[in-house]
Amino acid sequence: xxxxxxxxxxxxxxxxxxxxxxxxxxxxxxxxxxxxxxxxxxxxxxxxxxxxxxxxxxxxxxxxxxxxxxxxxxxxxxxxxxxxxxxxxxxxxxxxxxxxxxxxxxxxxxxxxxxxxxxxxxxxxxxxxxxxxxxxxxxxxxxxxxxxxxxxxxxxxxxxxxxxxxxxxxxxxxxxxxxxxxxxxxxxxxxxxxxxxxxxxxxxxxxxxxxxxxxxxxxxxxxxxxxxxxxxxxxxxxxxxxxxxxxxxxxxxxxxxxxxxxxxxxxxxxxxxxxxxxxxxxxxxxxxxxxxxxxxxxxxxxxxxxxxxxxxxxxxxxxxxxxx
Amino acid sequence: xxxxxxxxxxxxxxxxxxxxxxxxxxxxxxxxxxxxxxxxxxxxxxxxxxxxxxxxxxxxxxxxxxxxxxxxxxxxxxxxxxxxxxxxxxxxxxxxxxxxxxxxxxxxxxxxxxxxxxxxxxxxxxxxxxxxxxxxxxxxxxxxxxxxxxxxxxxxxxxxxxxxxxxxxxxxxxxxxxxxxxxxxxxxxxxxxxxxxxxxxxxxxxxxxxxxxxxxxxxxxxxxxxxxxxxxxxxxxxxxxxxxxxxxxxxxxxxxxxxxxxxxxxxxxxxxxxxxxxxxxxxxxxxxxxxxxxxxxxxxxxxxxxxxxxxxxxxxxxxxxxxxxxxxxxxxxxxxxxxxxx
Numbered sequence: 001x002x003x004x005x006x007x008x009x010x011x012x013x014x015x016x017x018x019x020x021x022x023x024x025x026x027x028x029x030x031x032x033x034x035x036x037x038x039x040x041x042x043x044x045x046x047x048x049x050x051x052x053x054x055x056x057x058x059x060x061x062x063x064x065x066x067x068x069x070x071x072x073x074x075x076x077x078x079x080x081x082x083x084x085x086x087x088x089x090x091x092x093x094x095x096x097x098x099x100x101x102x103x104x105x106x107x108x109x110x111x112x113x114x115x116x117x118x119x120x121x122x123x124x125x126x127x128x129x130x131x132x133x134x135x136x137x138x139x140x141x142x143x144x145x146x147x148x149x150x151x152x153x154x155x156x157x158x159x160x161x162x163x164x165x166x167x168x169x170x171x172x173x174x175x176x177x178x179x180x181x182x183x184x185x186x187x188x189x190x191x192x193x194x195x196x197x198x199x200x201x202x203x204x205x206x207x208x209x210x211x212x213x214x215x216x217x218x219x220x221x222x223x224x225x226x227x228x229x230x231x232x233x234x235x236x237x238x239x240x241x242x243x244x245x246x247x248x249x250x251x252x253x254x255x256x257x258x259x260x261x262x263x264x265x266x267x268x269x270x271x272x273x274x275x276x277x278x279x280x281x282x283x284x285x286x287x288x289x290x291x292x293x294x295x296x297x298x299x300x301x302x303x304x305x306x307x308x309x310x311x312x313x314x315x316x317x318x319x320x321x322x323x324x
Numbered sequence: 325x326x327x328x329x330x331x332x333x334x335x336x337x338x339x340x341x342x343x344x345x346x347x348x349x350x351x352x353x354x355x356x357x358x359x360x361x362x363x364x365x366x367x368x369x370x371x372x373x374x375x376x377x378x379x380x381x382x383x384x385x386x387x388x389x390x391x392x393x394x395x396x397x398x399x400x401x402x403x404x405x406x407x408x409x410x411x412x413x414x415x416x417x418x419x420x421x422x423x424x425x426x427x428x429x430x431x432x433x434x435x436x437x438x439x440x441x442x443x444x445x446x447x448x449x450x451x452x453x454x455x456x457x458x459x460x461x462x463x464x465x466x467x468x469x470x471x472x473x474x475x476x477x478x479x480x481x482x483x484x485x486x487x488x489x490x491x492x493x494x495x496x497x498x499x500x501x502x503x504x505x506x507x508x509x510x511x512x513x514x515x516x517x518x519x520x521x522x523x524x525x526x527x528x529x530x531x532x533x534x535x536x537x538x539x540x541x542x543x544x545x546x547x548x549x550x551x552x553x554x555x556x557x558x559x560x561x562x563x564x565x566x567x568x569x570x571x572x573x574x575x576x577x578x579x580x581x582x583x584x585x586x587x588x589x590x591x592x593x594x595x596x597x598x599x600x601x602x603x604x605x606x607x608x609x610x611x612x613x614x615x616x617x618x619x620x621x622x623x624x625x626x627x628x629x630x631x632x633x634x635x636x637x638x639x640x641x642x643x644x645x646x647x648x649x650x651x652x653x654x655x656x657x658x659x660x661x662x663x664x665x666x
Binding site for chain 2 (some may be wrong): 066113116117118119120122123124126127128129130131133134135137141146159242250253254257262263264294296297298299300302303304306307310324
């Protein structure tokens, strides 16, 4: 039984990866300049925050839950950092620590409400979403620009890979998060318990797994990841604003699903999610390379491409299952 | 004797939603100025209560459709976008003539808007029931693309409609009562009749409780699931017409923005479980009224629109905690422990 299941999971990932390269190849053939390595690196620079938050989301979805608060939490973290550093002149490092603490506590509280009080995750995180977005407005309804030296230097720093190709430090943070998450998901008892809960929560309880603890931890971890994503987003935008990062939760859920995560829980992979983010990023760069499309066409195209991807994945995975 | 009655009562499905609505209303009566005042002006009823019901009508209608979707273990997060599409279709058919002359009759616009929104519902239902997509992802596609479609229909413009009948649906009065309330009651009546008096209602509930068993019994669950998304799309279309009629224009970016979340909240506050099964349309209507009462009360208190989400979040958590079995268990054990101590 077990090797069969692993095989099925792997095949989903290969499909996602294959689709990503196909899409990227399409861009390279269609638009000159798309094949430049910098375009590939920009995918990571522009989507570093999404990679981090989508990975956290993957953990939550694998347990069978969902977290729609991440976009608002990212906005709140941005605002908190901007306010602390610019208005209160707090030391940048302390501001970052406070930001991490806020994100983690929001995650923890949501986890407790879900696990201890048995309120549905969608509703709890909806409340979290409203709360975080509202608190952003309570701090300031106007844009706060960050002019702090430390942040400016960090945001403008570039790491040269080879001639004329560079990445930002935030990419390193995102890849580090991915590596750690991959390790947690696949090589720790915590990770295995996450999959067990998603597979069948009751069985997991009966097996004596610490279900309650792990579920609260998963939401806490996601809160922590949203805080990291918020810091990355803050470095990317260099400002705090109430309408930052709107709809990011949907992007994160979409990338998770394109990456092969099932919303019913139990199935999913961190690497697949990363490729899910890259696919969304590639769609956006193709649309911006084209340049002739109106903003509403962008939305429609993303919708159409999303349909095609999910559709293809559905067919391919179903066929694989039949063969197996 | 009385105690047993209360216990029995609290087991009833609609007890907690009604209890919370009463709680919110009592708060409003005591702490919101002019809440109970209802007066007759120009032979129309005016007052905050009428206002709440009127404003809540679009949310109530969407919540009814959402209840059916939720009953089949599904979710429809595209309703806000369908609202925008419906408004865009109606407004572009009637046209933005400044003299109030309609390019095409209003009734054609209404029918076209409802057909288009039902078709988008059909699309959602097709993805979920025929292709086996997860409901949230299937409707996510339209959530993303829908506002783009609406902008495409209106060519990216906000069409302001000066045609008089257009504003009747959301702002008109019939026998002194806002017309949108009649629309809401009509849809509520039809849906309840279908659910209580036809086999369809029974099949729907069976599908939600156990899809596999229902299939073995011979219910065509794929068509049942398809139908609930069409109904949800239709309801969103009606709500979209009301919303665009209130503001007398079609704003593709903001019409029905985040209404899907409010609707899901209303459904849950109405005592329905998001994991499907037994459902109560009446409960969702009460849930929608609770959501709107809170919003109106907060505005009356002078809470700014940007800060309102914080208050709403706290109220939502408190209400969910009241409804949670676990909290009641904690309280019960606490009371028992106290009694034993004596």
